[in-house]
Amino acid sequence: MVLVVAETLDGKIKNSSFETVYYGSKLAEMLGSSCTALILGPCSDGGRLGSFGAKEVLQVEDQALNSFDSQVHTKVVTQIAKEQGAKVVIVADSSNGKSILGRLSIALKAGPVRGANKLPELKDGKLNFQRPVFSGKAIATCRVNTEIAVISLMGNSLKPQNTGAEVAVKAINVEIPASKTKVVKVERSVGIVPLPEAQIVVSAGRGMKDPSNWGIVEDLAAVLGATTACSRPVADSGWRPHHEHVGQTGIAIRPNLYIAIGISGAIQHLAGVNSSKVIVVINKDPEAPFFKAADYGVCGDLFEIVPKFTEALKKFKSSHH
């Protein structure tokens, strides 16, 4: 069977987990087996995972699992994966998923694939997964040689379909080892979709000339429900916080729509964003390398174009709702 570790936030299933579970169910279909979702810690709406393809939803309700500890979570997942006879274990390609992926691969003697971006091929009895490498500049095929595979699923790899009915959540008990770490503080910006999970990202660079000009970027992001980002020079000069930096040494993202404003498109920046489905580039320099990587380009003064774009979107949104 295929075991999917579903993530929660504030006691509710995270939206990204619907995709992970849906992927797990498709993979299970391919292997002629079934998909089981696993929830660690308190959660009130785990049954919803059934609608996205989980035949069974297991939950270890223990409060101790509410705080993330890679060592403890690995031991719990390993124990359940072994009991259930999991052949594939899937985690999200998130901060927590990446923290346990390597550990799980050792604990389960399983070949790891970080950031699979589509369903694998089954060749000669072995699973071949594709994943981006070289910060998105290439795609690699990774063959898992072991009986068990552990993979993290890159977000936005496939569109989850709500196909079935909810299922009853089955509470299970496992031995939870003592943690050697203590989470003392968790801080999250409220009301903003984190960059790795954002469907639309509005990003700006040095062409903005001054941090005080960011209002037009935020207005555009607001009308699109987008998350804002920036290029490395902007983060390095302190114009915007570091956690907004996308690119090779910042966050790699793959939203449906990436809008780059006043960013020339250095190779290091492109590496972190070129997996975006659609790229719009707004730049005054017709020679900006970013235009070569773009689907749509607008050449001109961003201080005129961006507000016009925002107005056009407002008009569109009001006529389509």
Added chain:
Amino acid sequence: MKILVAISQTPETTARIAFKNEGTIFDTNGVNFIMNPYDEWYALVRALELKEQKGGSVTVIHCGPPANEVIIRKALAIGADDAVRINMEPLSAHAIATQIAAYAKDQSFDVIFTGKETIDYNESLVGGMVAELLDLPFISHVSKLVYNDAVASVTRDIEGGEEEIEVTGPYVVSAAKGLAEQRIPNMRGIMSAKTKPLQVITPVPEESTADYIHFQVPAAKSSVKMIDPNDMDELVRLLHEEAKVI
């Protein structure tokens, strides 16, 4: 404090990425190699800062062939005390983690650093694997690490925020941006690096769990569609009707 820093060699960030032998091997022709930025700028420098504050030693470990000693000497020039090279072609995260864990097992390091990922394979796997092999706590994507007496306060990046974690006893961390500021080796460092100890070790046996069998460069985008800057309604229309993203 006794600190181990795992360093890796990667193509430089501007390298042209191409493959040979029918897409099975990375084409190193004309590629310059560097120390993986996350290992050099953040992991190594924070390790050195901790040593400067609390005393002890910083050892760097690298899995690679003799030619890779350039990056090891650079780590020594930046300030590491000694180095270990496992003489091998590093073919997978599992192969590397196996060697690092085998070396570190009896050495009682207080902290083991890796970078959050290498900029070539972007796997983010080695740190967690080493921690699991040694049964140690592992905190990934760490952007801050300070000590209050014997307790390490470690801040890690999470989606849309950060998490602060306390840990006592030995642990493994992977370093992200913000953990330290890059250091450029000075002439004295470069000179002294030449005589610092560099131990070469034969790898322990390891069985590969996953292999890269093929690589391809994604197809270039078809040419960009330029939009009249005075007609943003057209851009909106295309994003809605053609690209279907709004």
